Amino acid sequence: MNRRVLLALIGTLAMALAGCGGGEESAVPPATGATSSPDLLKNAPVADAAAILSGSTMERIKKRGKLIVAEALDAPLLSQQNPTNPDEVTGFDADLAKLLAVYILGKPEVEIIPPATETREALLANGTVDVVFNTYTITEERAEQVSFAGPYFESGLAVAVKTGNTEIKGIDDLAGKTVIVGANTPAVTEVPQRQPTANVVAFGTDPQAVTALLQGRGDAYVQDLTLLASDAKSNPQLTVVGNPFTTEPYGIGLKHGDTEFKDFVNDWLKKIQDGGQWAAAWKSSLGTVVESDPPTPPAIGSVPGS
Missing domain, CATH: 3.40.190.10 (Periplasmic binding protein-like II)
Structure with missing residues (x-):
């Protein structure tokens, strides 16, 4: 990893x-x-x-x-x-x-x-x-x-959304969206390459990123799948959508x-x-x-x- x-x-x-x-x-x-x-x-x-x-x-x-x-x-x-x-x-x-x-x-x-x-x-x-x-x-x-x-x-990098969001099903749906990423993670550069019109917002830690997503300060959170899966396991308000895109x-x-x-x-x-x-x-x-x-x-x- x-x-x-x-x-x-x-x-x-x-x-x-x-x-x-x-x-x-x-x-x-x-x-x-x-x-x-x-x-x-x-x-x-x-x-x-x-x-x-x-x-x-x-x-x-x-x-x-x-x-x-x-x-x-x-x-x-x-x-x-x-x-x-x-x-x-x-x-x-x-x-x-x-x-x-x-x-x-x-x-x-x-x-x-x-x-x-x-x-x-x-x-x-x-x-x-x-x-x-x-x-x-x-x-x-x-x-x-x-x-x-x-x-x-x-x-690899995957996408998580607030549970109930049916509009976003993966990286292809993030054009024009506010996307939360972890600072100093591969998502910082990978998301703009995949979706140039996305508004990328970085947070220093994973808990901060999860909180921001659940508070509605972003439409999606992009991070490594195993970390997002751990987050979703402990927080049913967060859902991982689709498979990794890296x-x-x-x-x-x-x-x-x-x-x-x-x-x-x-x-x-x-x-x-x-x-x-x-x-x-x-x-x-x-x-x-x-x-x-x-x-x-x-x-x-x-x-x-x-």
Whole structure:
């Protein structure tokens, strides 16, 4: 994720907390609080025994009996821990991690180690975690230190409006409108490029921008989708409309050079896209606050560094 956007997201979440060979089908018992979609894990694919290569990372995970994941515990709709039940972690990234565990183990056994932005590479390099699901934007620079499966999701700038506004459905409807953006975010330059007649008004923090929108000081608020989704989750007066109009490709971080595991994870990702589990995970998380159909998953290997 863009560093400035990520810093804004972290700050907002902190405030919110304060206030291939073909897989065989297997009936997998759902983990406690695993997902709001009851059939997501039950119908999840499980890898054939032949896909668990001898001496591979997959085999080590299977022998250990759990998948160790670097994943946030305070990211609404992505991976958020239930404060009343610490064993319950829900969201899009959390569900995908459980689906990968099912594919390897036949059960959603996941151990979560919350990473800091600057520790993700080290956690993979020293073997502390098997994978990273953590809004981990694929870049060529990062790909020199880690391998990326995917991309598995594309975030980017999106549009939010005051709930009940049916006139604006996305970036194409912002011509001549007053558009709120976060200061020092990509929206400052991107909105005028897309809609030259829009009146862009910048606010220093995300809470200030949300308040301005709800007070009617702007027609729409443009910010990163994951941040807007978090805002909408905690404030039903705000609605996200449409899918992102810029791209921020998120990858699954793996230990650098582990080609066997990367191919295995990419094969799994294609299976859950084709089988509908990817869309089901999106619907039960980000899709609960975004007024659109599930987006088309990005093509695997489609960005430099993947």
